[in-house]
Amino acid sequence: MSRQSIQLNEQVYNYLLSVSLREPQILKECRDDTANHPMARMQIAPEQGQFISFLIKLLNVKKALEVGVFTGYSSLAIAMSLPKDGHLDACDNDAEVTRVAQKYWNKAKVSKKISLHIGFAIETLDKLLKENQDNTYDFAFIDAHKPEYIDYYERVLRLIRPGGLIMVDNVLWSGSPADKNIQDEDTVAIRNFNEQIKNDDRVMISMLPVADGITLILKN
Ligand code: CA
Secondary structure, eight states: OOSSOOOOOHHHHHHHHHHHOOOOHHHHHHHHHHHTSTTGGGSOOHHHHHHHHHHHHHTTOOEEEEEOOTTSHHHHHHHHHSOTTOEEEEEESOTTHHHHHHHHHHHTTOGGGEEEEESOHHHHHHHHHHTTOTTOEEEEEEOSOGGGHHHHHHHHHHHEEEEEEEEEEOSSGGGGGGOTTOOOHHHHHHHHHHHHHHTOTTEEEEEEOSTTOEEEEEEO
């Protein structure tokens, strides 16, 4: 038996999806719609969306936060799993791409649960802090501009309640943080972020090789 996580070749990955993915039709539509977008690789994997939905239910999340909306796949997965009186604050600086997201929020009848904040996420998070919303969020998903990960994280950590969960996406960034020869801005940012979180005693962590790598961060 191997001590390592299994390598997912295409056959095994397709098998994983075939025996576990229960993707609602509306999420599939959103994913198919995004497949032709030039930045389609920014969309999360469907099994990751299902994992987010699972966590929302498991943790009884009522108040959620998302940094980086793109075409709305993850926000849709979150909002559809929130209770009727649940709420998601969704941050993105791209008014055009989030119009696609809004289309699917409307279609899925979850728009009422979502506040879209267009602008720089750091400013939006600072605004939420100024409104005394610190220690109130149950769940947050960070998946936006990689060089700002640590700045998002510090703010999100204040907004999350003790015992709340933060999921950070792309922490393995196609494997490049592991290769010291790769020094582009995004890779360095993710490498530094991972090292800082490793030593952050305010939280518990678990990094999972799901999709492009995710870190689950539980606030003490
Ligand atoms: Ca991502």
